Amino acid sequence: MSRPERPIISIYHDGSRSLEELTEQLLETSGLEEILPSNRESLIAIKPNLVVARPAYEGGTTHPEIVAGIIRYLARRDYRNIMIVEGSWVGDSTSQAFRVCGYEKLSKEYTVPLFDTQKDSSFTQDVDGYSVSLCSITESIDFLINVPLLKGHCQTRYTGALKNLKGLIPDSEKRRFHSRGLHEPIARLNQMLHQDCIVMDAICPDPTFEEGGDPSDMNRILFATDSVLIDSYGASVIGYTDEDIPYIGRSEELHVGSLWDGSRDSVLEINDHGEAGNYRQDERLSELETLIDEKEACSSCYAALISALRQIEEPEAHRYAIGRFFRTGQLPADRSNMVGIGVCTQRFSTSVAGCPPSSQDIVEFLKQLSRKG
Ligand code: SF4
Numbered sequence: 001m002s003r004p005e006r007p008i009i010s011i012y013h014d015g016s017r018s019l020e021e022l023t024e025q026l027l028e029t030s031g032l033e034e035i036l037p038s039n040r041e042s043l044i045a046i047k048p049n050l051v052v053a054r055p056a057y058e059g060g061t062t063h064p065e066i067v068a069g070i071i072r073y074l075a076r077r078d079y080r081n082i083m084i085v086e087g088s089w090v091g092d093s094t095s096q097a098f099r100v101c102g103y104e105k106l107s108k109e110y111t112v113p114l115f116d117t118q119k120d121s122s123f124t125q126d127v128d129g130y131s132v133s134l135c136s137i138t139e140s141i142d143f144l145i146n147v148p149l150l151k152g153h154c155q156t157r158y159t160g161a162l163k164n165l166k167g168l169i170p171d172s173e174k175r176r177f178h179s180r181g182l183h184e185p186i187a188r189l190n191q192m193l194h195q196d197c198i199v200m201d202a203i204c205p206d207p208t209f210e211e212g213g214d215p216s217d218m219n220r221i222l223f224a225t226d227s228v229l230i231d232s233y234g235a236s237v238i239g240y241t242d243e244d245i246p247y248i249g250r251s252e253e254l255h256v257g258s259l260w261d262g263s264r265d266s267v268l269e270i271n272d273h274g275e276a277g278n279y280r281q282d283e284r285l286s287e288l289e290t291l292i293d294e295k296e297a298c299s300s301c302y303a304a305l306i307s308a309l310r311q312i313e314e315p316e317a318h319r320y321a322i323g324r325f326f327r328t329g330q331l332p333a334d335r336s337n338m339v340g341i342g343v344c345t346q347r348f349s350t351s352v353a354g355c356p357p358s359s360q361d362i363v364e365f366l367k368q369l370s371r372k373g
Helices: 019-030 064-076 094-100 103-110 161-168 171-179 183-192 227-237 246-253 283-289 299-311 359-372
Strands: 008-012 044-048 082-086 114-116 122-127 130-135 143-147 151-153 157-159 197-202 220-224 267-270 292-294 319-322 338-341
Touching (some): 008 019, 019 064, 019 220, 019 267, 044 064, 044 161, 064 082, 064 143, 064 197, 082 161, 143 161, 157 227, 161 227, 171 183, 183 246, 197 227, 220 227, 227 246, 283 299, 299 338, 299 359, 338 359
Parallel strands (some): 008 267, 044 082, 044 143, 082 114, 143 197
Antiparallel strands (some): 008 220, 197 220
16 A cells, blocks of 8 residues: 555644634645645635534534634635535535534635535536536536544444535435445545545544534544545544445545555644544444334435434334335335334335434334334
8 A cells, every 4th residue: 555645634632722723723734835726716615514503512513613714724825716615414404504503604704605505506427437416516616625524424434525525416416325325426426526635623523423412522633635545544533444434445446545554654643642542433323223224315314313213212112214215115024113214204104204304303203102002
């Protein structure tokens, strides 16, 4: 395995400076200036992760202060054509996420527009016979700064730089990704869309769940120019190997980037604080998965189910069916004690309505079911 040209840079947040200042220090060290476009009018898109409308301290969304630090760094170098681009997951509103997560305020303060990809048109791109619908804005972006979190995901285990580009495809394509198994389309998307650099928020991400709710203090911001490298490293931080997250290895096969070789020489620590830490894998998730028959489920729907099952006392009392397949596909022969989740499962005799249903709706439904006994 060859050593990457540019290492990952990891800066430790000891609380002595603001996140804006820390981000600027990271970028000063990173050599980002060398790869920024020479034309100051170029459109620079900053892509945070605002999967849901929840504040960053809950561990599911990108800290706006990190994005502010990037904007300040760029503005000091006379880049003024900057845009924040994002589309929340299916079932959540990006404009609400912009407001709740502090991006409306940020937009006003720095006069940087917000672009909601859920309202954009789209076009189809084809590479080697594999097609993906992309939001039209992607054709106008000259330089893409991806600002994901290093966090867990209830379907793919880990989400970071590569998966964060799903915010640049229309909702219809997000649904199709699930029917295509998620890993291959995520890798193909990254073959089509190049991220010029990654500023990864590892301040207090949730290592188990993409929505957040159980944040873990990692107190770091990472920088890299290689999305495969930073994801290969990031997955290891929360206890996974490349084999556990197939889209990382597949992206490497498609020459999107290089896997991390496990060497500390590939990670430059600033404010050195030793190892990035060992954060827990979600063992409870593996147990809950054995109760679920999932076929082509949207992330928001699946996450709502997992969240609900964590909240109820005896999730093992039932089995659960979820996913678009069940709209028309063959139902399981043994449906005794099986609860359908979401409108796609309305052919089941017992199912929760909604598209997606909220975790609270699922909890209430299951509680009522157990009361009926
Ligand atoms: S009900 Fe079906 S379409 Fe709606 S969010 Fe759930 S899986 Fe997706």
